[in-house]
């Protein structure tokens with residue numbers, strides 16, 4: 286059921302089966318033209334929930350533009366199906382080329398090679414992806430997005446939304462800020478109950494550093510109504526931003542301690558030694574997709590420390606190993 290949460294503003298609850306995120310909050314602003322923010326996966330349960338709630342609200346899709354907070358498939362998956370001629374599917378100009386590139390085999394091969402170098406097991410990568418991962422993830426490549434610039438303003442149903450580039454979770458992640466109503470459509474930049482995954486991107490070599498800057502940016506805004514893309518809100522916005530920062534600070538310390546205790550580990554081994562919010566007896570028992578996310582998260586912390594000269598890495602036989610910076614020879 287869609288929920289009225291403000292003037293002309295609805296929250297659509299889209300289930301994400303088999304994802305630890307549980308649901309997607311899609312937001313709809315009704316007006317002369319409507320704006321639908323984020324879509325859910327290109328999967329039947331999402332498609333059905335979206336169709337039911339749009340029809341419940343009698344939304345005319347011929348007058349509905351889409352705004353996608355970032356390139357991830359739980360936000361963009363249904364865009365192509367929902368988009369009608371003469372309407373726009375807006376996405377930040379940074380994420381548009383990345384999303385199109387991520388539909389290619391070359392993109393996944395590049396990731397495959399990078400994760401092998403960081404110690405991921407070849408057998409596990411094969412099991413995770415088979416021979417051609419790109420087709421599983423993006424069954425129908427689509428490129429009809431309208432690129433949006435940082436600072437652009439959108440007007441729908443009495444809302445004046447400023448597009449804020451908030452890189453970190455993805456290089457081109459955007460939040461929408463309604464200054465007069467003190468509302469922030471957060472996408473996956475600030476979530477409650479879960480911390481947004483921060484991983485390494487080829488085009489964003491210091492993802493965690495970028496994320497920290499983007500947290501500062503939204504922390505300086507007056508936000509009374511945060512509208513996250515997953516789950517519910519709990520507690521104050523600034524407090525949550527501070528908690529997210531503290532979470533990563535303690536993980537950075539944990540990474541430094543681990544490398545200090547046992548220099549020469551790979552990112553894969555370091556990720557295995559971290560604490561994760563997942564019910565598994567051991568690192569070996571982690572579902573492979575969760576291992577993939579965990580190694581990505583460890584990499585963003587390792588990169589942050591390498592960029593700031595607190596750790597270094599050496600490569601031998603195609604494998605990268607991490608050492609305290611004091612080990613310099």
Ligand SMILES: [Zn+2]
Pocket residue numbers: 355357454473
């Ligand atoms: Zn995401």
